[in-house]
Amino acid sequence: MHAMDATGGSSPLAGRTAVVTGGGSGIGAATALVLAERGARIGIMDTAIDHARTVAGAIRAAGGEAVAVRGDVSDEDDVDHAFREIVDAFGALDVLFNNAGIGLVGSVGSTSRADWDRVLAVNLTGVFLCSRAAIPFMLQSAHASIINNCSVSGLSGDVERAAYNASKGAVLQLTRQMALDYARRIRVNSVSPGAVDTPLQRRMLADPEVAERHREYLDLYVPMQREASAREVGLVVAFLASDDASYITGTNILVDGGLLAGRHSDPRALRDAAADRSQRSTDQ
Numbered sequence: 222m223h224a225m226d227a228t229g230g231s232s233p234l235a236g237r238t239a240v241v242t243g244g245g246s247g248i249g250a251a252t253a254l255v256l257a258e259r260g261a262r263i264g265i266m267d268t269a270i271d272h273a274r275t276v277a278g279a280i281r282a283a284g285g286e287a288v289a290v291r292g293d294v295s296d297e298d299d300v301d302h303a304f305r306e307i308v309d310a311f312g313a314l315d316v317l318f319n320n321a322g323i324g325l326v327g328s329v330g331s332t333s334r335a336d337w338d339r340v341l342a343v344n345l346t347g348v349f350l351c352s353r354a355a356i357p358f359m360l361q362s363a364h365a366s367i368i369n370n371c372s373v374s375g376l377s378g379d380v381e382r383a384a385y386n387a388s389k390g391a392v393l394q395l396t397r398q399m400a401l402d403y404a405r406r407i408r409v410n411s412v413s414p415g416a417v418d419t420p421l422q423r424r425m426l427a428d429p430e431v432a433e434r435h436r437e438y439l440d441l442y443v444p445m446q447r448e449a450s451a452r453e454v455g456l457v458v459a460f461l462a463s464d465d466a467s468y469i470t471g472t473n474i475l476v477d478g479g480l481l482a483g484r485h486s487d488p489r490a491l492r493d494a495a496a497d498r499s500q501r502s503t504d505q
């Protein structure tokens with residue numbers, strides 16, 4: 222049975238503590254809010270401490286509990302310090318959303334060694350370091366769940382995304398591997414969003430040419446023909462964090478609007494079919 226909150230709503234994460242890395246913006250911020258709505262106490266770790274504090278403040282203003290801690294997921298000392306501080310504040314750790322990540326445009330030939338190292342350090346080594354710091358605390362929990370934020374870019378290649386694709390592919394595989402080692406005590410899964418409307422995405426789309434190409438991409442390749450909201454990803458993370466997912470470990474849930482469902486041998490057919498369907502529905 223789920224605990225009920227004061228408004229009669231369901232609080233499946235009541236009494237649990239969740240850490241969200243990169244929780245100051247985008248998917249991490251939206252997920253922190255969803256987890257808090259479902260009753261969890263939230264620790265937000267982010268390099269952008271002002272943003273993390275704003276999200277923690279919004280959770281507290283809504284009646285929840287949250288702390289913000291500055292920390293870089295690729296820095297071992299930062300990670301150990303942040304997890305210690307959050308566990309000191311709340312006394313336990315049940316859920317970890319490894320979400321902090323950075324993008325990089327570049328082929329193998331055009332990627333510098335420093336940029337390659339940075340993307341792998343944040344997107345992959347960050348998952349390793351945060352999980353390693355969290356696991357001793359999570360082994361004390363009867364409801365432990367780690368969710369890694371992967372991407373469709375971990376399952377198929379993108380033009381000019383060498384380091385990003387490599388990092389996300391490795392996160393997908395690390396998810397499966399960790400699920401085996403901790404199967405009896407900690408569930409470990411990943412979510413793989415497609416295009417998500419986040420501040421990062423909006424900054425990129427400020428260039429009208431990029432925005433036009435992005436619209437075309439959504440029309441031609443994404444069957445639902447729109448981006449996900451960050452909250453739509455957060456809701457899936459909340460499900461994986463909850464006991465409703467009690468027999469799910471080692472899996473990856475696509476949150477991609479159908480992107481990877483087809484081979485797109487004739488991408489224009491998808492757009493034409495969608496246009497045809499909406500015409501028929503206006504005719505009715």
Ligand SMILES: NC(=O)c1ccc[n+]([C@@H]2O[C@H](COP(=O)([O-])OP(=O)(O)OC[C@H]3O[C@@H](n4cnc5c(N)ncnc54)[C@H](O)[C@@H]3O)[C@@H](O)[C@H]2O)c1
Pocket residue numbers: 242243244245246247248249266267268269272292293294295320321322323324343347370371372373413414415416417418419420421422
């Ligand atoms: N936006 C998308 O379309 C999309 C799609 C698939 C997967 N993702 C993944 O979702 C995650 C979040 O992306 P977003 O779009 O919300 O990005 P975002 O830039 O809006 O938010 C990322 C947050 O992570 C923080 N961060 C960055 N590096 C960090 C570090 N080293 N240590 C701690 N915090 C750090 C940033 O300060 C920021 O608050 C990433 O892992 C990204 O790869 C995003």
